[in-house]
Amino acid sequence: MTVLDTRALGRATLARQLLLERADMPPLAAVAHLCGLQAQEPQEPFVGLWSRLRGFEPGSLDDLLVERRVVRTHLMRRTVHLVTADDTLAWRARHEAMLRQRVLGVYRRDLDGVDLGELAAAGRDVLSDGEPRTMAELTRAVADRWPTTAPRALGEMLVAALVPMAQMPPRGLWRTRAGVRNLPLATWLGRGIDPAAPDGSDPVGQVLVRRYLAAFGPAATADLRAWSGLAGLPAAVAATRAELIAFRDERGRELLDLPDAPRPDPGTPAPARFLPAFDNAILGYDDRTRVIDDAHRGLSVAGERAVLVDGRVAATWATEEDTVVVTPLRRLTRVERDEVAEEGRSVAAFLSDGASGRVRFAAT
Structure with missing residues (x-):
């Protein structure tokens, strides 16, 4: 099996991440190709797209947000991402269990005794009037039913996990300072999230495998897990394996990839690029040494x-x-x-x- 060294993997990453040369690609297509942009810092996606797209204009991303073609939402790793509306609706149900578990990982004791189904129903009832709310406003509206539960725990569970939400503009617009106001995705986008496959198959997981490799490959299943926050998607990887090719890295890990995806010569010149905080070109891997030395790994999670x-x-x-x-x-x-x-x-x-x-x- 062919071994890809760190430099070869790095060049592949740059090519997939549109960082080897700026792409002539509309911002919507770029957001889709990149499987979303990490966006908990609202202004950072603008730098991320400017570094990747030729002639990028910030107003074009503003338009996508206002026109509801991209949304800010909790998704991969329970972090806020800027994702196309279509991908948000298609992927959200697949991430729901992970989102709940990650909130519970922080607030399990606080939420002990809280029926999450009842909490979700209460939150949806409050939001049924179509008015965006901050997390604090939403929490106050339901808190009388759980008076001994920490408000922050109720709010985080509602906003990040139980009710699929979009963060409303002007949050996330260019040079705009605005707090987070939440509205259910179904209300904001006019259509509900796609339901999970009833037969136990994982078609969305298979899509995520292919899309991740297109934007981040070649990669190990541990990298896929680190990017998505999902538990490795073993059934989806198994279902797609016949259409993939395999390599090994210098550590001996198996790396999977799409056959026709770009893998530039390791000697290909790479231009200087300025990345935004929390860029997925770094965070999207378990083993980040293709892009950053282990000694500096902490910088990537410190903003x-x-x-x-x-x-x-x-x-x-x-x-x-x-x-x-x-x-x-x-x-x-x-x-x-x-x-x-x-x-x-x-x-x-x-x-x-x-x-x-x-x-x-x-x-x-």
Whole structure:
């Protein structure tokens, strides 16, 4: 079986994630291809798409949110993602058990004795008037039925698990600060989520396997599990295995992939790219060494924005007023530094509508 080294896997990831070269792709198609964008920080998806799409305009993503073609919702790993409306409705039921278990993992003691079916019914009853509500407002409306239960536990279970929700605009719009107001997906999108397959088969799981590999492969089942939060999708992997090809990584793990998906030559040049916080190009794997050194793995879950140099995380970046500040994690060569500075000036211009192109390297 062919062994793919770290550099080969890294180049494949860059190609699948639209980071090897910017794509001429509409934002809706990009969100779909990427299986959604991590979005708990509302402004970060704009940087994520700008780094991946040629000529990306923030207003185009605003339009998709307002027109209800993409939604902000809890999905993979129980984190907020920006997902196409079609994928949200098709995938939500498959994630429901995981969402409940993840909330219970935090609030099990608080929710002891709470009938989750009754809680869900109470929440839906409150929301039946079609008015968006904050989690606090929703919790206050049902709390009299569970007066001894921590309000936060009731709210998290309702909003993140029991009632499939969309977070309403203006939350998530470009340069807009707005709190989270929730409305059931069925109300916002005008159609309910697709039901789970009644015969115990897992057609949605099979779709998730194929879609994940298209955007993240080659990958191990542990990577699929880390991305989705689901328990490895073993039946779905087994059902699709005949149409997949297999490799091994340098650790000996089996990696699955779609036969015709891009796997560029490891020597393919990789341009500097500025990633947003919590980007799935890093978080979408159990073994992240194809993109980031283990020594820096913690940065990816701490909300640090990463700079890719030659396809790997080599710096972090932040903004200070109108300046992009780059903090290297290793010594950059002069050529690398110049490339990062050029891309940083472009990021600064994007974030300021062309008013600034300032970049500064922090002392290390």
